[in-house]
Amino acid sequence: LRGSVADFCAGWGYVAAEVAARSPGISALDLYEADFDALEAAKGNIGNTAAEPKFFWIDLLSEPVERRYDAIAMNPPFHRSRAAEPEIGVGMIRTAVKALKPGGRLFMVANRQLPYEPVLAAAFSSHAEIARDGMFKVFAARR
Known part of the structure; x- marks a missing residue:
């Protein structure tokens, strides 16, 4: 990349760390996470990157993203407690498309049974x- x-729904930073390690052409790396403790853990898990990472503690389903990106990677949650709520992933897809620059790309990990293809x-x-x-599928999409 x-x-x-x-990295939307960054959790403890696994996806962002992998992207950073494999993509020396990154000029900016921003991590978004609604869980404060997970975001704090991500700060310690991001190694050396081409760009200084920035961390945003926000709920992407209810708060706007100010920046625009060439690419977004995400593995959104699909449940609250024990109840499955695929609408969370649907909302994250809609948030991602708004945050991408024209021609920008989304890379998304999802459980196989989740029906995100129509969205x-x-x-x-x-x-x-x-x-x-x-168990999983990975999508690539272009705005």
């Missing part, structure tokens, strides 16, 4: 499933 990149098709100019295993 190149340019300005965000991706409606929100993005193109999308594809680029990886899958027994």
